Amino acid sequence: AQTVTQSQPEMSVQEAETVTLSCTYDTSESNYYLFWYKQPPSRQMILVIRQEAYKQQNATENRFSVNFQKAAKSFSLKISDSQLGDTAMYFCAFMKHATGNQFYFGTGTSLTVIP
């Protein structure tokens, strides 16, 4: 079984500052994908960034980047130049390769960007 752990229930950051959200996972799979999803108060889940486990290079998407440590089973999200629109719940998610869209989610981190 796969488990995803997010140990920071709530975080806050000043506008324009940088914040890092933590995620660890446990799996015996060697081929998998990791994701960060954002869920604003409007509740629509939006993909933030994706990482393939076989890639050593950390994924980057504009102000969002990850620190993927495969041996440590750690997958943290860094948000640079935080904006008010970044306020949301952030979920870390794991997917085994070739299962299509069967995701395992963490419990989420509520991020508040303070003006």
Place this chain on the structure above:
Amino acid sequence: DAGVTQSPTHLIKTRGQQVTLRCSPISGHKSVSWYQQVLGQGPQFIFQYYEKEERGRGNFPDRFSARQFPNYSSELNVNALLLGDSALYLCASIPGLAGGSYEQYFGPGTRLTVT
């Protein structure tokens, strides 16, 4: 193009009743997954359907069932409702299971309240 749509938006039911939730995937998407998100938790995987066949099932009782229609829309049925079934039910779609199409597109969800 329209995104993933779900109906109804909100639903209130009484314990013991049955409920049907509906999901229409993005046009061209052939796989649909269902998730249950209890307040304060991350989404939990319930079902995955691809080409009208069940491809995965999470750890949910037999009271939960689903099906996918020839137009790839899907229904989630829950029988004998319990108070603990109160949650946001999310539907997500992807184009298929092959070719690395692993970005899920989520619908806005159906908020089910069981009294």
